[in-house]
Amino acid sequence: MAVEPLSQKEIEERLSELPGWSLDDGRLTRAYRLGSHFAAVSLVVHVARIQDELDHHSELTLGYDTVSLAVNTHSAGDAVTGLDVELARRVEAVAPAHGAR
Numbered sequence: 001m002a003v004e005p006l007s008q009k010e011i012e013e014r015l016s017e018l019p020g021w022s023l024d025d026g027r028l029t030r031a032y033r034l035g036s037h038f039a040a041v042s043l044v045v046h047v048a049r050i051q052d053e054l055d056h057h058s059e060l061t062l063g064y065d066t067v068s069l070a071v072n073t074h075s076a077g078d079a080v081t082g083l084d085v086e087l088a089r090r091v092e093a094v095a096p097a098h099g100a101r
């Protein structure tokens, strides 16, 4: 299935419903802070499962108590698409249960 790049306006509309997410250097990005290193690892594992389910993968970075994501769609020429928004929404839905803020 071909995925189309979102326009700048479409990206801004989607971002208005994703607090904490922004467009940075052509990718949707968000950094979370967790309550411990183990909580951060746990969120990474959960995100990895979501990414495999969606077959869509961010650059996912683990710090001591931080988890950062940056994603665009390689198959759409590294544009931001609905797949990136879907991944962001799915991660937002589970992050609070890990104590992410």
Ligand SMILES: C[C@H](O)[C@H](O)[C@H]1CNC2=NC(N)=NC(=O)C2=N1
Pocket: 055, 056, 057, 058, 071, 072, 073, 074, 075, 076
């Ligand atoms: C073969 C596999 O489905 C593709 O390489 C998928 C995997 N994950 C992906 N992730 C992202 N961010 N963009 C892609 O185009 C992409 N393609």
